[in-house]
Amino acid sequence: MRGRRASPTADLVDEGGAPDQKAVVGVMAREFDLVIRGGTVVDGTGAEQVDADVAVLGDRIVEVGTVTGGGREEIDAAGAIVTPGFVDVHTHYDGQVTWENRLSPSSNHGVTTVVMGNCGVGFAPARAAERPMMISLMEGVEDIPEVVMAEGLPWNWESFPDYLEALAAREADIDFAAQLPHSPLRVYVMGKRGAELEPPTTGDLAEMRRLTAQAIRAGAVGVSTSRTYAHRFTDGRPAPSIHTEDEEVLALADGLRDAGAGVFQMVPNTRLPVAEQYALLHAIARRSGRPVSFTFMQHEEQPGGWREMLGHLDQARAEGLAIRGQVLPRPTGALLGLELSLHPFALNPSYAPLAGLPLAEKVAALREPQTRRRLLAETPAHPHAFFTHIVSDLERMFVLGDPPNYNPAASDSIAARARAAGRSPAEEIYEALLARDGHEILYRPLGNLVGARFEGSGRDLLGHDLTVLALGDGGAHYSTICDAAYPTYLLTYWMRDATDGRGVTLAHAVRLLTFEPARAMGFADRGRIAAGMRADLNVLDLERLHLHAPRAVYDLRAGGRRLVQRADGYVATVKSGAVTYREGVHTGALPGRLLRGAQSAPA
Template sequence: MSTQFDLVIRGGTIVDGTGTQPYIADVGVRDGLIVEVGSLTGTGREEIDASGLTVTPGFVDIHTHYDGQITWENRMIPSSNHGVTTIVMGNCGVGFAPVREGDHHLMIKLMEGVEDIPEVVMAEGVPFNWKSFPDYLDVLEQRECDVDFATQIPHSPLRVFVMGERGANLEPPTSDDLVEMRRCVAEAVQAGALGVASSRNLFHRFRSGKLAPSVNTEVDEILALAQGLTDAGTGVFQCNPNLDNDARDEMAVFRTIAETTGRPVNFSLIHMPNDATNWHRYIEGIRQARADGLTISGQFLPRPLGVLYGLDLSFNPFSLNPSYRAIAGLPLAEKVARLRDPELRARLIAEEPDDPSPSFVGMIKSISSLYRLTDPVRYDFRPENSLQAEAERLGRPEREVIYDALLEDEGRAILASFATDILPYLDKSAVLFGEENLIPALGDGGAHYGMVCDAAYTTYLLSCRVGDRGLDLPTAVRSLTSQPARSVGLADRGVVAAGYKADLNVLDLDAMMLRRPQIKADLPAGGKRLSQQSTGYVATVVSGAVTYRNGEASGALPGRLIRGTRNAPSEPAPAQYADA
């Protein structure tokens, strides 16, 4: 019998990405698309037995920073090994295009400060064989990858591209500058960018402490960018808000953008301890905007924002202390040996952090609770699990306990700190899953190589949150697939139905778990990054090609640049197959 399909996934429990109840069926794939879902009699060139397993759409991660990594690497880890089949880059107003000759180093220094990517990695890895944003897209179009990838034009590089040194020095734009920025946004979106991205977050700085060019800009400049979307007739405005500001003021800016341009707005919804009421104000603002016919979406992490600390990572609680500088660049074994010296230990414990960036000093000083990451890791820490609580039980100074914990496992210990208490956050966020305009995201894959490893949020959501606090599997899958895809205009994916893109996951949910993050020196110039493995991914499929089998890369690279938004092939019909 001749084959009728390129791939058949047989007998799996389909969780189709629409939020409807699971059902058992086969999935037939041909020419990169799902062509049939049901009881299939035809055969496939390749077949996967999914009996007893779960079949979902591929996951869509709309908040990543793979802008540089995509130019030197073909695998977008640590996202693609966690079921992600589409990523969106260019977030938070930073990136590498557009850029004029002579400004390459400035873009590198900006990404180093904002996204914790080592300067040497970018200097060796990013080719900068482009100037305009359409040029950058032309370069990306030549890349082959294990996921599909799309991007947005970032505000900070655009500002410097248009204004030169005045833009980098945070000077106000002229009217001609605003006209040119608006034109560049429209040009980028017409060439295939999904939108434009900015940041108002005061944490976003150069490593020297100087603010990123976008951060202090006035609303008229932000509106000029957004009006470029109006001119292009499509696109989304993405923004990281000023977390020190009142949420009502930030939402007023987002409403102005949405009302003025008619375009959707996506922003980073982050719970910060400095004003817990802001979280609720943002959510109420999203709901009110929806009631008023505006599309403003909040991207939130399924667990609190966390920072990882270790002797081999970007930071640890003592790394900004003056006496640490002499050993900061040593190999780990030598560093551990030095840190075991009683005299250096006493000095470091007594010293306070000192750094040109107030953001990083504030990050270290604001640590209130630290937790050891074990293997496997669930992130469901309670206050009594913290090193601070351990110090209290032992009657020891907490800085001594933290210092000694960093030296565990020959200095490979990883300690985690979170922006807010974990269990209350899980309670607060439980009601958000499945709600329109509230989207799990903020994994930041491709950035913060040595301090954050949140890109595995997809695996965390499925392995740790489903079944907890009322979250059901269909809602969780929808929040990882069709919901984020549609929020950026990629409606051709995220659903298991005929006509949709054949991006799929075959999952063993009973076996799914997260391993402890590990540091690897596999970036350009020997740069280090955190990676995180998992179990439970039987297969991941992109455009009908299997990219991962049982967590191991197959070598297939079917992923390509996505230029512009995509329409849904059709609204999926209700399932007519046997209930799971």
């Protein structure tokens, strides 16, 4: 894994290409704040790896090569790789960042910058009377317990610029940037009419456009919306943005054009033909003149639609439009279990009296023969159609296992196992949920599959230059999804453990995690290792890199539950020059701050 050693004066040349001797002498004599010594640098650009030291002064990288000066702190990276900090452009830390200083689980997996406010949901703008509605929407869409938000959110804002000011006062273990979400904006402008899905007036559209431009000028990095039927309040009502007319969405695009900055993020209505989904993305890109990104995966309803969409994206590029799909490097899916929000019997009528019991009591009740008979005889009943969809398909449920298997074969399903044993899938799933005293986690894949496998669509989606790795969803889906661990997954399943030609190279994997998502958001000061860039870095022992199975913990406000997923092999993570994690343990450093808008490249 070793390459050529970079020249210690590679970035210190005069206009004619000769080393600037005064600059060299100045650097050689300098004491650095941090030196990462003896590692293999994978710089994020996709270039060949090199053996080099990395020196940091303040929050910037100042030298890459043979560093002769000492550092006040040094990390021995011999045998390890050194990468830029990872960037996840699709998270939901909008609430968590206001009550916690650690943006985990993302920060546990080498991520040093996140973008939140995706999917058109969030907490600003919001007047006092609208706050309960925003909490209810986030509970239904993003699986954040209502009590956690009610206790944790300080609500020291109303407008979106107010919200950014509140965020600017926060400290965290990683940097965070915010987008303006469509649903709160609609309700803020239209009041009850917006929540009840009434069409906007001309004045409403003009105000949404004005407030979008205002938010971008105040430091929002973009605006987001959602059209997916899955995004609903807990009582089944659709999110305010879902059924809006295209002209309303385009009013937000106009706001980006007025501000001359920002990106547009969207979750499309995947029940529409692909051509119709693309038509709106195309209109947004043309109207705004700004980059557009969207949640992109292979869906159950249109298993071959992803190929058609890739063709449209190529066409958009030929027209000079910037439209990229956000992709996850593994199948999308839900995690189910007795400790979690959902499982195949959670929505059955007879389960309601058991739902709030401590786990041990719940398991004891479920082992009673009469309870078992009742639950097996019932079917799910809930106003949230997407929830019932997740738990009803008994053919595609798997025991996740430890280490977790996100790419099981169809023959590994619980239903297949049941038929082999002469039992019904429901009976086998019932017993599986009781395994490990009720701690067992089941896996229900939802997309990015060919048959029951990921590799067909996944390899092509990962390899296409008009996609961007994202969708960690950190800060949301606390008890149904734990996808924020995808950087570790990419570096193990797709890179280190790749077989049968399915893998990606180390240089390409690091580029997907760093340079590409940073570029997609206009963060030109990070995502690669070079002099002048922000000192966001990871030191990784690839041989020890290991992803553990997710598990439930109860460490949110009011004893709220969330899934966490540990990883081994992260020797150190550095954010803005400060070591934030050593061997996965937080050092206490909180150098992360709010990013306002695009970040300029270093001079």
